[in-house]
Amino acid sequence: xxxxxxxxxxxxxxxxxxxxxxxxxxxxxxxxxxxxxxxxxxxxxxxxxxxxxxxxxxxxxxxxxxxxxxxxxxxxxxxxxxxxxxxxxxxxxxxxxxxxxxxxx
Numbered sequence: 001x002x003x004x005x006x007x008x009x010x011x012x013x014x015x016x017x018x019x020x021x022x023x024x025x026x027x028x029x030x031x032x033x034x035x036x037x038x039x040x041x042x043x044x045x046x047x048x049x050x051x052x053x054x055x056x057x058x059x060x061x062x063x064x065x066x067x068x069x070x071x072x073x074x075x076x077x078x079x080x081x082x083x084x085x086x087x088x089x090x091x092x093x094x095x096x097x098x099x100x101x102x103x104x105x
Contacts, residue, residue, distance in 0.1 A: 013058075013086050013097040028094045039103035042078040046070060048096070050089055058086045077102055 001077075034047035050070045057066040060083060068075045070089070080102045089096040 013088060030094055030096045031098060033089075033096050033098045034102055035098060039101035040077060041103060041105050043074050044077050044100060045074045047073075049073075050091070050096075052104065053091055054088050056088045058088070062085045062086075095101075 036045050051073060053070050055068050055070055055075060056064060059065045065080060065085060082103050084101055086099045
């Protein structure tokens with residue numbers, strides 16, 4: 001199985017799975033996550049119940065920049081450099097995606 005992630009100019013991250021098997025694996029991609037503040041400098045807060053979920057953060061070159069576990073509806077982003085980042089949260093049959101700007105004050 002081949003899994004590809006790609007980003008369009010609208011900033012959304014999409015997942016494409018290619019397989020030669022006859023079974024179908026379906027995951028819904030959601031992008032209605034509320035995060036704040038945006039831009040953020042040290043912490044990013046989530047308005048959705050994502051505690052104990054793993055979040056993968058990618059830089060604008062689609063390279064993995066950080067993997068964290070969401071605790072108390074927040075993650076620490078203080079070690080990230082300034083710039084635009086995309087994130088992905090896997091939760092059962094859904095993939096939640098979004099973007100944020102890291103900007104030191």
